Amino acid sequence: MKLIKLTAISAAVLASTAALAAEPVIVVDNNDAVVYEAEPVAVAYEAEPVAVAYEAEVAPAAYNNDAGVIRNTTGAIFGGTKTLFNTAINPASVSAEVGTLGYGANIGWSLNEKTELQAGWAGGDVADLFGGDFDANDVNYDVDTDFSNPYLGVQLRPMSNWFTVGAGIIVPDNDIDVRANAEGPNFRIDNVDYNAAETGTLEGTMEHRNKLAPYGTIGFRPNIGNNWGVFGEIGAAYMGSTDATVVSSNSGQQVTATTVNGTTQVAADDVAKAAERELEDKDWLEWMPIVKLGATYRF
Incomplete structure (x- = not known):
């Protein structure tokens, strides 16, 4: 043991x-x-x-969870630029303008130092801006307008200075009312003289056929302070051909028509149809000129 x-x-x-x-x-x-x-x-x-x-x-x-994979990837993709959301809710500028498209305003979003997106509207009665009348061959027409031209475009500064190039799309909804002015005692339409007293008043409307109108401009946009600037642009928008409707106040009456071959009688409604064809053949403002001036406030 x-x-x-x-x-x-x-x-x-x-x-x-x-x-x-x-x-x-x-x-x-x-x-x-x-x-x-x-x-x-x-x-x-x-x-x-x-x-x-x-x-x-x-x-x-x-590991620093605040610098996760998703955040790092986002930073690599976007670098130091704004995200789409931040850009949308933080516009770079607002502008007021006046020109051939009307009186209006736009908002701009800067994508980088050379590129800015714009959304705006211009409209109103602008007939007086270009004289209030125009000639279609031998007939002079007074014009009243009610323009509505919302647009979306881009402004480029290709040389990073005051010079700008613009392009975009207009959605035109422009009402154009016309009234023919007689020359002496007659309306001269397509080389035919119609008696003005017998014809009565020729009035009508015109409408552009294009529902979307592309446009292009060139211009300048200098700054006049830390936040304020001015701009001017010239260019054109393709509005397309026009549809015209003209009526006579003496519908159903006979009108004396004078040609090189003598005189004849025609209906006042036929005189109105002749005026319609002449307006459409002229393609009045098929290429709508763009001339605008304005001021800009930058945030």
């Missing part, structure tokens, strides 16, 4: 040495010695190198 006791004691000493000098608990009864090594095991678990290794791995792998 002494041998067994010595062996047990030796094993306990070795175990305690391997367990970093943790003291074993030895219980001795009358015949046997029993060694409980619970305490060294607990110490070994608490000092387990794995826990230290785990903390060492976490430290170099620490």
Whole structure:
């Protein structure tokens, strides 16, 4: 029994040495010695190198979540420019304008130092801006207008200075009322003289056929301060051919028509139809001239 006791004691000493000098608990009864090594095991678990290794791995792998993959990718794509959303809700400028398209205003969004998107509207009664009348062959017409020209376009500064080039689309909805003025006692239409008194008043309307009208301009946009600037543009919009409707106030009456071959009688309604054809053949303002001046405030 002494041998067994010595062996047990030796094993306990070795175990305690391997367990970093943790003291074993030895219980001795009358015949046997029993060694409980619970305490060294607990110490070994608490000092387990794995826990230290785990903390060492976490430290170099620490990552700034605020600079995640999505944010980094967005920055790489857009660089220092505005996002589409920020650009939309933060316009770069507002402008007021007057010209052949009417009186109006526009809002501009800068994409970069050379490119600006514009959305605007111009309209109203602008007939007086170009004299209030026009000639269709030998007949002079007074004009009243009610223009509505919403547009969307782009302004370029190709040389990064005052010089600009513009292009875009107009959605025209322009009402043009015309009234023929007699020359002396007659209306002269397509080389035929119609008695004006018998014809009565010739009035009508004109409408452009194009529902979308492309336009182009060149101009200048100098700044006159930190925020204010002025601009001027010239160009043209392709409005397309015109449809005309002309009626006579003496509808159903006979009118004396004089030609090189003598005189004849025609219906007043036929005189109105002749005036319609002449207006449409002239293609009045098929290419609508664009001349505008304005002022700009930049944010």
